[in-house]
Amino acid sequence: MAETPIPFNKPYLAGRELEYIQQALANGKLSGNGYFTQQSQAFLKSRYGLAHALLTTSGTAALEMAALLIGIQPGDEVIIPSFTFTSTANAFVLRGARVVFGDSLPYHPNLDCSKVADLITSRTRAIVPVHYAGVACDMAPLLELAQRHNLCIVEDAAQGIESAYRGQPLGSIGHLAAFSFHETKNIISGEGGLLAVNDPTFAARAEILWEKGTNRAAFFRGEVARYQWVDIGSSYLPSELIAAYLWGQLQELESIQRRRFEQWQQYQTTLSELAQAGCFELPSLPEYARHNAHIFYLLCPSLQERDKLAQYLSRRQILAVSHYQPLHTSPFYQAQHNGRPLPHAIAYAERLLRLPLYYELDTDSQQRVVQAIYSFYRG
Ligand SMILES: *Cc1c(COP(=O)(O)O)cnc(C)c1O
Numbered sequence: 001m002a003e004t005p006i007p008f009n010k011p012y013l014a015g016r017e018l019e020y021i022q023q024a025l026a027n028g029k030l031s032g033n034g035y036f037t038q039q040s041q042a043f044l045k046s047r048y049g050l051a052h053a054l055l056t057t058s059g060t061a062a063l064e065m066a067a068l069l070i071g072i073q074p075g076d077e078v079i080i081p082s083f084t085f086t087s088t089a090n091a092f093v094l095r096g097a098r099v100v101f102g103d104s105l106p107y108h109p110n111l112d113c114s115k116v117a118d119l120i121t122s123r124t125r126a127i128v129p130v131h132y133a134g135v136a137c138d139m140a141p142l143l144e145l146a147q148r149h150n151l152c153i154v155e156d157a158a159q160g161i162e163s164a165y166r167g168q169p170l171g172s173i174g175h176l177a178a179f180s181f182h183e184t185k186n187i188i189s190g191e192g193g194l195l196a197v198n199d200p201t202f203a204a205r206a207e208i209l210w211e212k213g214t215n216r217a218a219f220f221r222g223e224v225a226r227y228q229w230v231d232i233g234s235s236y237l238p239s240e241l242i243a244a245y246l247w248g249q250l251q252e253l254e255s256i257q258r259r260r261f262e263q264w265q266q267y268q269t270t271l272s273e274l275a276q277a278g279c280f281e282l283p284s285l286p287e288y289a290r291h292n293a294h295i296f297y298l299l300c301p302s303l304q305e306r307d308k309l310a311q312y313l314s315r316r317q318i319l320a321v322s323h324y325q326p327l328h329t330s331p332f333y334q335a336q337h338n339g340r341p342l343p344h345a346i347a348y349a350e351r352l353l354r355l356p357l358y359y360e361l362d363t364d365s366q367q368r369v370v371q372a373i374y375s376f377y378r379g
Contacts, residue, residue: 067154
């Protein structure tokens with residue numbers, strides 16, 4: 001008998017998302033910056049202690065806004081990890097920046113922050129740490145470098161909701177930060193994101209870039225008599241339909257997180273025997289990081305074994321997937337990389353395998369994943 005497929009990820013409803021979408025329609029406002037946008041922004045701002053928060057159409061859009069706010073110019077350099085999603089780099093490359101790639105830590109996919117100082121030149125403008133799997137990068141050395149060299153820190157907190165660095169919420173630490181509500185993240189709205197503006201010098205301009213270069217947001221608050229074109233900008237704000245869905249999710253934030261932690265912990269506990277036997281490594285967490293159960297991954301000893309395991313699971317209708325191709329080896333950017341070897345980024349690309357983890361993953365299905373992994377190693 002064919003088994004039910006277990007996907008890697010599945011978008012879900014957690015509560016009143018559909019009701020709120022109907023309410024948005026009833027409110028007669030579907031464009032951006034309405035009731036649900038305001039509710040979501042206020043909630044995230046206060047929960048994470050952000051100075052300002054703007055919902056965006058995606059995490060990518062939030063990163064693009066960050067690049068505009070910093071005023072990245074052609075020839076500027078921006079330091080990012082190689083092991084990340086294209087958007088981390090694209091946002092800056094779109095403005096003409098050269099991205100300078102850092103390697104991952106030996107024991108975690110995150111940027112090795114102790115090596116970033118070596119990458120700084122007179123052209124460096126920003127450092128963009130990516131909190132992979134919702135695990136904090138070591139922010140203290142980066143903040144010190146930023147101060148010493150007058151650089152901006154943009155946190156790519158796309159995966160970082162509810163996580164913390166030494167007790168401080170991710171997204172509240174850098175000058176700017178980007179969250180994502182893409183359907184693959186913990187909290188979803190299909191596509192969606194948030195720009196956190198922690199450095200108050202960027203606040204007024206952020207709102208203008210967000211609203212197509214106009215001061216419409218200030219006009220809505222009655223601060224100006226009419227709204228005008230005052231700067232460059234684009235349409236970075238999401239529709240109220242998106243914000244309504246997001247608000248439904250945010251209200252269930254704690255129950256969503258509780259469930260993900262149970263699943264994450266279940267993998268950790270049930271797979272530790274195989275890890276102790278040397279079949280693979282389980283995720284390691286630095287002492288300064290409180291994570292958010294965003295990703296559960298195995299680190300296999302080699303590319304060959306990782307692919308064999310993935311294929312074995314796939315034949316059992318279980319979708320486990322690798323993650324990024326290091327950007328310094330990508331067709332688009334490899335020629336612009338200066339040839340420095342980044343062995344840890346390559347190792348994570350080859351060895352990492354992510355297991356199914358999503359809100360509706362039930363105990364039986366998760367048990368099937370674990371049993372299939374056991375039978376791969378033990379027959
Ligand atoms: C998801 C993600 C993004 C992009 O977010 P979108 O909302 O999909 O645009 C950027 N960086 C990282 C690390 C991500 O995981």
